[in-house]
Amino acid sequence: MITDDQLDDLPEGDLEAFVAYEAILRRNLNEDRNNQGWDAEVEYVTCILAFVEIRHFDLNVSTQIPADGDVMRIYFNEFLQKVDAFKIKARLELAARRKASGTVFVVAGNYKTQIGGHLTAIRKIVHEADLSESKRDAIFKRVEKLQFEVDRDRTRSEAAVGLWLDISSAIGQGAKNLDPAIERLERIMKIFAQARDEDTARLPAPKEQKRIPPPASDDDIPF
Template sequence: MIFDEVDITKLPTNREEAFARYEAKIRIAFEQRRSNDREYNVDHNGNYEGFFEPERDYVNSILAFLDEYGLDTQLPDISELGDPEFIQRFNAFRSKVGYLTTRYALRAERFENGDAGTVIAIGQDYKSQIGEHLSKIRKIVNSEVKEGFKRDSIFKKVSSLQSEVDRDQTTIDAAFGRMIDLTQALGSAAENLKPAIDQLERVKEIFFGHSKRTDQLAAPNRPKQIEDKSQEGLDAPNTDDEIPF
């Protein structure tokens, strides 16, 4: 099975991001197996005589992940269809999977950049208060943390959180993700940093108590274009009179 050929031990914890990474690994193994399948399962005229096993295995590998991780994608199970219909539907299946992986990868990037998630805004007065607390954290760390690499790591986390605060809008995911990163960095420094942690707790209180959720525009309802067959056959020439008897 294709699944046995890929390493899934280091997938991201986010299930959508994990799917995008998983599908990329599965796709590489699938392409190799399909190449081998087409090389050995053809007759002397070059006609394929196989059973589309790599394609069916790809479908099962994708559906197994979606079911196990509870991702509702409305992808149909086409693995048991007969060969002609299966391979016809397979192309549409892969197209849909390609759309999903691209969408999930884009979403992961937007979450990382603070462009997706529940959008919040922070008033300028509260931004100033947060900036003061973060400045105090820097001073405490500079005074208490002796190891340069630990100090620099904490400073980077402080700057990352400050960049979210400075935005006109950020998201709960991005802001609290940065706060978690800073909390962990302070906790792993093994120094007397309780005063710095106390300052960070006040930052969290400001986010919880004084940030406002802002509405975002919904994604457009994009209609599917389908082939119009309502006029099919109406203009076809009558060939009965042209057939000689």
């Protein structure tokens, strides 16, 4: 139901990994389900239970998979509800973390054009590199996410960091011909730094706070 390459490509963080892992399993489940039995559902449940045991998550579900079909139907529907609820909580938590840790700034139009050119070059480099299809697709998704961020009115820098980590990971695993992509990313990071500095410079200066005059001394008090 899930390949070793897909497992290797999961994010390092527990919550991020769960969201990505469950998405793969759910897609495969929807493709494999039929009216002939519960094999696809049992495999989905087994994979989810294995993940939450390893990562020490509590879904508050029974680990005993029913053998009876009618009982299994009820069990599986409740299981999906628990998984969906946990997944929503995970995504909300991740969104809160991104807002707390990410740097947000405006990227001017000329910078957007420069970054777009670098991303086009990265796509070509990745397309021609010696990579597994799953790793190539994962990097392409990162590139599209960064392009989406650059096209926004306000850009979040962590998208570039994510792409950097994916490409660096691929190089560390022996992928060839990806060094030029890192060089392009370095140029993008420099553009981000310049755009951030310019955005900060455009912010209005803080208003000067009125100071409370010091209390009058005894010499100032008329008699």
